[in-house]
Structure formats: C-alpha cells, structure tokens
Amino acid sequence: MQKFFILWVSLLILLITGCTSKHYSISEPKIITIKSPKLKFADTGYIRHEGEAVEAELFTAGVAVEKISIDEKVCVSAGCMSEEAFVREYLSADYPTDTLRRILLGEPIFEGINTTEQCGGAKTQYIRNEKMDIVYRLKPEMSYFKDRSNGLIIKIEDLKETNATE
Template structure:
C-alpha cells in the first residue's frame, strides 16, 4: 500500500494537448507541407507522418530540436529563420502569440494581425481561431498552421 501511494502520489502529471493540424514550414533550409500533430505541454512538438513513418519533428523546449538535432533558439534563427528575429519567435508563432513584443498589433475579430516592415524583413503575421499565417517575403519564409476538424 505504501509503495502504491509513493509512486502515484509523487508522479508528476504533465498536461498536454494534441491537435491535428495541416502545416507548411518553408524556409531556406526546410521545406515541409504536411498533416500532423501539434502537441502543447511543457514543450511544443510539431510532427508530420507519412505512411506511419515520421517525416518531420520540431520540438521546442529549452532548446530547439529538428529531427533529433538540437540547438539554441538563437542558432535556430540563424540557421533556419533569420538572425535578426527575436530568439523565441518560433515558439510565439506556434503558440499563436504576438511577435516582436506586440509591435503593430491590431486586434481583429477572433484573433490579431501584425505587419512588421524593416530593411531586414517584411513580415505579415495573422492569427485566427482556425490557424496561423506567418510570411516574411524578404527572407522567403512561410509558416502556416491550420487546425483540422
């Protein structure tokens, strides 16, 4: 009895949700368009499968891991996105949160819109209940997430 109480009482229960999504992740080094799952918990995990095999996995925790290769958020921006972005921009995008500390934020209906123009980037970022759209036309980056019903 004591053993059961010990193991069940001390177990840390991690809450997470898993949503089916269709996504596009297109950068200079990654090009993926697939259906998969976005899991939210202590870390974020975006996964795509094809014929039962993992095709793409992005995990955002203390570090960013792509298909098992991990790096800092700053290194991820440098190698995958843009070195001029704030460190945690990818996490904000996948969590549907404002980017660049809410710069040029416009509330719209069930979400918000941001347009951020600079000599280093030209970003359109839109969040609604149904999904996320992030496009940087200067750096040729497109990230789209749409919930599947």
C-alpha cells in the same frame, strides 16, 4: 572483458541521460506548411505543448518525417541546438529567439508590436524594415506567417474532422 565493461557503461549512461520523451498535455492535429530555405513541408502534423515547451511532429502520407521540439533546446532530426542558434540558422538572425515557439503556439511575435485586432478574435501584425517584411495573421483556427524579405512561410491550420455520414 573490456568490451563487456564498455557496453555496461554505455547502457548506464544511456539510462542516466535517457532518451526520455516529454509528455504534453495538449496535442492538436493540424495542417502544417513550412517553406524556408532549410525546411520545406506541407502535410498533416501535430502541435503538442505543455507550458512553454512545444513540439511539431510532421507527417507525410501518415509517416512521421520530422519532429521539431522546443524546450531548453531546439531538436530536429539533424540534432539539437540553442533556440537562438536555430532561429538564426533556420529563420533569420534578425528575429527574436522565441519567434518559432510563438508561431507554433499561435501567439503574437516581436512582443506584439504593430498588432491590430479584427472581429472574430483575429489579430494581424505587420513588421517591416530593411531586413524583413512580415505579415502574421492569427485566427482562432489558423495562424499564417509570411516574411517576403527572407522567403519564409509558416501556415498552421486546424485539421477539421469530417463525418462520413454528413
């Protein structure tokens, strides 16, 4: 009887707290490259977002291998943590809390400091000090983030659809 009660309580807790998945209004296929001391990935994926919530689902050979969800917390296959803790552990303690979120959304980082605009809507940021050497390029079809000091590269390109009859 006690096992039956524990099973029902567990199911009730699961239903209340839920494993609900967020529904995103924008879902875009991308070619995603991430190189960091803790994450290494280069293949296709999806960037999904709704407001400030963003998710990167990463695929290798058509199989989902990782999902990075950023909303109130950042969740990866290893578990969930605050956005600040995630950035500190996976990127750099010297970055603003919203750095990864902004890169995934293709927005300027570090409150847009040192941003220069080029033709065609492209923007470039250079952020250099004793703890980081960042170049961040935003183009309509691509974002490229590289920090030479911390060994980080994040590149997100539009997945161009090809037509077999062309």
